[in-house]
Amino acid sequence: MANPVTEFWRRYRRNGAAVVGLAILCVVVAMALSAPVFFPTNPLRLVGPAELWPLTDARFPLGTDSLGRDIAAQLAHGAGTTLIIGLVASLVATTIGVGIGAAAGYYGGLVDDVLMRFTEIFQTIPNLIFLLALVAVLGPKIEHVVIGIGLISWTSVARLVRAEFMTLREREFVLASRAMGMSDLRIIVTQILPNAIPPVIVLASLIVAGAVLFESALAFLGLSDPNIASWGGLIGEGRLLIRTSWYVCALPGLAILLTVLALNLIGDGLNDVLNPMLKNR
Amino acid sequence: MSPLLQVCDLTTHLFTVEGVVKAVEGLSFDLDADETLALVGESGCGKSMTALSLMGLVPDPPGRIVGGQVLLGDRDLLQLSEHEMQKIRGNEIAMVFQEPMTSLNPVFTVGDQIVESVLTHRQVSRRQARERAVELLDLVRIPDPRGRFDDYPHRLSGGMRQRVMIAMALACDPDVLIADEPTTALDVTIQAQVLDLLGELQGEFGMGVILITHDLGVVAGIADRVVVMYAGRKVEEAPVDDIFASPLHPYTQxxxxxxxxxxxxxxxxxxxxxxxxxxxxxxxxxxxxxCAKAMARCREEQPDHATIGDARVVACFAAEEEVAGRGLAVDT
Amino acid sequence: MALLSIRDLMAHFETPRGTVYAVDGVNLDIGSGETVGLVGESGCGKSTLGKAILRLIEPNFGSIVLDSVDITHLKRRQLARHRHKVQMIFQDPYASLNPRATVGRIIEEPLMVNGWGSDRERKERVAWLLEKVGLPTDSLKRHPHEYSGGQRQRIGIARAIALNPKIVICDEAVSALDVSIRAQIINLLTDLRDELGLSYLFISHDLSVVEHIADRVCVMYLGKIVEIAERERLWAMPLHPYTQILMAAVPVLDPKIARERKKIIPRDELPSPLNPPGGCRFHTRCPYAQPKCRDEEPPLRPLQGRQSVACHLVTEQADGSIAYPTMAAEAAPKNDVRGAPA
Known part of the structure; x- marks a missing residue:
């Protein structure tokens, strides 16, 4: 058996689109990491004339927004914000979802009924409205945004994990674990969870993409943290100028589009690798 | 008289990422009308892939028939187009699968499914097809065939479903019936019923039956001739009495x-x-x-099929020597 | 005192379509070092019985006494102290091993869970177990998917005997294996039994395998034991009509006998355990059924010797002989099947 990392890459590589997605994501990550080097000052500082078109001034290659802030700097710093919000929100959603889904799927019966009704309540609330209400009440801070996005995204994880657990708990190796006297928690964590994780990873990557969109939507409506540069915030700034200086919206819009596309492609690629049904094809 | 079905040098490979799986390698056998031939072997010996090859149902990708002939009368089935094969399947060669649970469509009644297989190959009215279906249900000893006609598959037990599968296979009076592990999923008393039924129907219809199984006990009860397969190849072929009385190949032994x-x-x-x-x-x-009898030669050279007497074939150097020692004619 | 003693055990399941009487009043004793075969067709409750003994399925009624301790109602924590005495080998060598764990981990797991020895002692024990079941020592770091079905079953056996159990429940432990591999595993099981003094409850639908390995055999039909006898006795003289039919349905390895023997093909299909027939549960398929069989359930009665049977038609005569329903002498194959020629 080959080294698992090389084996993983060998399978992943077969999906060309997924490799492109990974490349785009690498560029975004590189942007985020290099932002403090190339744009050491606060990107929200006013640095030049307002509404400067891209490629007209060498100091501001991507132009400036309505207040004269450097768009390139905002994009670079925004990349980090976007990624962190996406990742942390996805982590929050996955943690809640795995916990609830695992308990519901493993125990079944009344536990399952109660937890699934609870999940359904969350599913029926319109996501964006819930998020807006939450941020409006708690205040537009980045932590609140992240938690809010996590709270609206966990239901799909819970449903997936529950379904996985329900099939896995019937498998004989779980029976064998019970026969040797293993505790429920230990069975859930060491026996079933490692087998249920691959599809969850795929879903988590898609939740990151969803979180990026939610954050952008919030920022666009002016409800994200105004003290941090983000792509959605930039679009929000630019929406009033869309007839004249449309690039202010278009550039971050393009960045969001590419990032979300990349994350979806990666999700597909992970699905191909991790979904055992497709193995050996 | 020439045999009903002649398989010559059939070779089917699966082209997977890990490499080429030689599922069937140079397999030859004849099947006469009114005869039951058992293909016996363990998992991965190529017996099921042989059945799919004969039916033209090898999943492609990854599988492909890379050589050989399958002669039904004077036609080589491997040369026929998919359209021509569709006319043969179910009409001249029919098949019964292992899993009676999944081989019936759950959303149609069993009667409708038999009617459908009649209408596929016969120019008859729906009413005539219905009559035929009831007749077939009766033929496979399903009690109250008219009543069962409108039942959905999930209402039937495994044994009953396998009877329905057999009824569908017999809908067009096929010349050849391929039964792939038809009783493996069934309980032993139900297995006895289904095997009994297969034996009787074979006589009534005068079909050639190819029975694919891993269970030598099943073979003893129903087969006339036996082909033993190992790792994609035929290692021994003999009339059923000889296989059990004096197996020649060390694997059969x-x-x-x-x-x-x-x-x-x-x-x-x-x-x-x-x-x-x-x-x-x-x-x-x-x-x-x-193999306990393996010699240096066995690890270098693939033994050919040697004909022994007039009805036995074995592919083994040690067995050839033994047989020659007993003064029997060996024809390689 | 038997090592394992089961009394009036019942295990019922509620399903949307009604109650399934999977195990419906079973009495069974297993002695130390004894192998008891449990045969029957699908839905007869043999697997449920095996799982109920381990309390993987909670019985509704009755008692399970293991090594003089009634474990039927023990709380989890107390039960854990007795778990090591009875272990299980499962049917499916693919589903019964955690695909994400290494072989070493799978075998060590029961030792870790039960706080057995130090880390080093456990590692030594795992190495010893690997050798016992005939697996190469480099297996520790490998994963189950690198092994074939037979070798996976060896891993499952090593896991089951890791805690030095007194009884191992083999639930169709060789049914999923190829013939040539099955013989290897059966031989391994008999070797381990002799060496470690194990008792087996050997659950199988395959009579020929049970005949090979068991000292005593129980025949189950729809949740009840219909006959129980020492192996030789049962094969020489099956009394219950169901046992006779079951034996007659087993394919024999001799084409001449197969052609000649008279077939007793049972009527009908297995009834559903959801709605078992009243009276004797076998009466709907029994070729000898009398009106009495429909109305009254026959108890499992001990006859002379160690044979018990639940059938109204089996009676002990005044002269000590047993009268039982049978087709004819030639109906059941006698033990004159010769071995395969060398």
């Missing part, structure tokens, strides 16, 4: 020895080792690594 028998106390005679992978095949006889 090992298989029989590893079956528990009533009244025998001693340890079972096991065949050591594991069933080989069909990807990295060794150059010589594929059974050599597990």
């Amino acid at each position: 090992g298989l029989l020895g590893s079956m528990p028998r009533p009244g025998l106390e001693e340890r079972l005679r096991e065949i050591p080792g594991v069933i080989p992978s069909l990807i990295d095949m060794t150059p010589g006889c594929s059974f050599a690594p597990r």
